[in-house]
Amino acid sequence: SQKIEQNSEALNIQEGKTATLTCNYTNYSPAYLQWYRQDPGRGPVFLLLIRENEKEKRKERLKVTFDTTLKQSLFHITASQPADSATYLCAREWIIFGKGTRLHILP
């Protein structure tokens, strides 16, 4: 079966540093991967989508990569800020979501 695996442990990063979150998938490559941000008690909010034939996508301080050899996507937040603290979800298309990684940016 298809799976999306994200580091379930919280990630603590010092303000101003780059936060890197990992998403691994199993079996065949998805047509695309999505990344969402979720704050406590709220619905996920879309951040970035990367297609299978794209290596990298950027949006302001966000960058996502897609490595079909490693079956992995990396999500980077540069110049991180305390307001970036949230849970980040990786999704295989719209079908399978990871459990999310909680990110804490420490002032």
Next chain:
Amino acid sequence: DADVTQTPRNRITKTGKRIMLECSQTKGHDRMYWYRQDPGLGLRLIYYSFDVKDINKGEISDGYSVSRQAQAKFSLSLESAIPNQTALYFCATSEAGTYNEQFFGPGTRLTVL
């Protein structure tokens, strides 16, 4: 106004009761989805609909049913609620086509006693 709304936002009910969760959207999207979220399990797909006449089961459809009353409305029903259906429920929408992001509602917190 929010593009995707869900009612109720919170609901406490008893085992065996029938309950309906409603979702409405003003985005004009054809596709709508229902997910549930449990601590430690992430979002799981219950049902999805690609247009008004299309209904499909997701990963965990047992114990649930849906109705797509119009392009803008997609309801989720629990015919006979049980405690392990206690969860946070999200509705989402997207445009038709392959590479489109989803827009999620604010969620309904359901507790079944």
